[in-house]
Amino acid sequence: MTTLYIAEDQEMLKTALVTILNLEDDFTVIGSSTNGKTALSDIRKLQPDVAILDIEMPKLTGLEVAAQLKEALPATKCVILTTFSLENYFQQAVTADVSAYLLKDSPSDFLIQTIRSVLNGATIYSPELVKNVLRAEKNPLSKRELEILAHIQHGLSTQEIAKTVFLSEGTVRNYISAILSKTGTRSRIEAINVATQHHWL
Structure with a gap:
């Protein structure tokens, strides 16, 4: 029997996923949560x-949970x-070494098939996601430049940024x-718009 845990901040979707996956004879959902911190604690115990992790959840994102599980479990x-x-x-998901990255509009059969595949060692990425990544232009900005641009996006002045990142x-x-x-x-506004459009921020 394959044991599953679901972390999804939308209660209705979480309940639907639990129901769908429990219908499979070889699956059993042993826990679920609507926030990342509880999910991480539960998964470590169970x-x-x-x-199965959503990305944008309260307290910890699904990517943060995955990154910690890579080391702990x-x-x-x-x-x-x-x-x-x-x-x-x-990119964060790849760094966290996730076994699959699917979009929520994928058919439920694809999710079920993916779960079985990753248990056999496969890595599965949503075809739509791969297309988007291949279409995206290469990010020319360094990690530090992206950090500074993010601070500009949040309304910080040059002086405030300097204090925040400990630079002159x-x-x-x-x-x-x-x-x-x-x-x-x-x-700066144009730079933020370009970076946002290309998903660099």
């Missing part, structure tokens, strides 16, 4: 064969089930100039 296969096909989420204001201005150059933009 040690299910497969953990490597035998549990993590399946991300989300509405988000963003490239940065996908001059260095921050140099990073901003590099961001504008790499994105081919003339203002």
Whole structure:
């Protein structure tokens, strides 16, 4: 019998998933939660064969849960089930070594088939997600540049950013100039728009 745990912050969807998966003769859902912190604690105790994780949940995201389970409970296969096909989420999922990344509009049969496949060692990514990633332009910004651009997006001034990232204001201005150059933009707002459109932020 394959044991499953479901972490999904939408109660109705969580209940539906529990019902659908329990209909399979070889599946049993041994626990569920609507927030990431409880899910992580439960999964560590219950040690299910497969953990099905939403990304955007209170307290801890599904990606954060998966990253911690990679170290604490490597035998549990993590399946991300989300509405988000963003490239940065996908990159985090790959880093967390998840066994599958599916979109919520996938048929339930595909989810069931995926669970069985990952138990046999397969890695499954939603075809729609792979297409989106292949279409996405390569991100020219460094990790530090993305960090500074994110602070700009949240309304911080150059002085505030400098204090936050422990750099001089001059260095921050140099990073901003590099961001504008790499994105081919003339203002911070334009740079944010370009980065958002290409899912770099």
